[in-house]
Amino acid sequence: DQQVKQNSPSLSVQEGRISILNCDYTNSMFDYFLWYKKYPAEGPTFLISISSIKDKNEDGRFTVFLNKSAKHLSLHIVPSQPGDSAVYFCAASEDSSASKIIFGSGTRLSIRP
Amino acid sequence: NAGVMQNPRHLVRRRGQEARLRCSPMKGHSHVYWYRQLPEEGLKFMVYLQKENIIDESGMPKERFSAEFPKEGPSILRIQQVVRGDSAAYFCASSQRGREYDEQYFGPGTRLTVT
Numbered sequence: 455d456q457q458v459k460q461n462s463p464s465l466s467v468q469e470g471r472i473s474i475l476n477c478d479y480t481n482s483m484f485d486y487f488l489w490y491k492k493y494p495a496e497g498p499t500f501l502i503s504i505s506s507i508k509d510k511n512e513d514g515r516f517t518v519f520l521n522k523s524a525k526h527l528s529l530h531i532v533p534s535q536p537g538d539s540a541v542y543f544c545a546a547s548e549d550s551s552a553s554k555i556i557f558g559s560g561t562r563l564s565i566r567p
Numbered sequence: 568n569a570g571v572m573q574n575p576r577h578l579v580r581r582r583g584q585e586a587r588l589r590c591s592p593m594k595g596h597s598h599v600y601w602y603r604q605l606p607e608e609g610l611k612f613m614v615y616l617q618k619e620n621i622i623d624e625s626g627m628p629k630e631r632f633s634a635e636f637p638k639e640g641p642s643i644l645r646i647q648q649v650v651r652g653d654s655a656a657y658f659c660a661s662s663q664r665g666r667e668y669d670e671q672y673f674g675p676g677t678r679l680t681v682t
Binding site (some may be wrong): 458460463490495496497498499500543545553554555556557558559560 | 571598600602607608609610611612615622623625626658660670671672673674675676
């Protein structure tokens with residue numbers, strides 16, 4: 455029973471364009487959402503998060519959008535850079551302390567020159 | 568300022584042996600979390616510990632798996648009588664706590680291979 459779903463296992467985007475990664479969830483008790491980035495042979499690195507009371511959070515080139523009614527969130531990266539090539543995990547938690555995080559299966563983003 | 572450290576990075580065990588995975592949290596962090604990642608899947612929460620306490624072990628298999636975070640020393644994830652299905656990457660994370668949202672910092676992981 456996957457509570458956090460990333461339906462696109464991979465995505466290829468041209469350098470300089472916008473990358474949009476999507477995520478759906480089923481648990482209406484989720485209160486906090488996070489995006490992590492992972493390079494091979496490394497642990498995940500926190501990117502950006504959003505509380506359920508907001509619908510948008512921006513940090514530099516990264517913006518996360520939350521649509522609670524659709525149980526959908528997305529991560530926008532603009533402009534995309536070669537160093538953005540990695541696996542991106544969407545994650546969620548039932549409380550803002552995020553002690554127990556539920557991860558999606560990840561989307562592999564490739565930025566082509 | 569060292570990050571979360573895990574050792575060994577790679578561990579090979581034969582079926583039936585024991586595996587011990589170690590995690591040293593970031594300096595000043597007193598909360599540790601263990602996750603398992605199977606091939607082509609996301610990370611799955613296993614257990615959340617504070618010093619000398621297990622706070623949430625709802626993701627731990629009922630048998631063969633145990634975790635501890637003693638007053639002194641690293642956190643240990645122990646897998647007894649390993650089977651092939653235990654082959655995975657095991658990630659540890661740590662956090663400081665005390666704030667509304669406390670970011671979890673992840674270590675590089677231990678890749679366990681059971682032969």
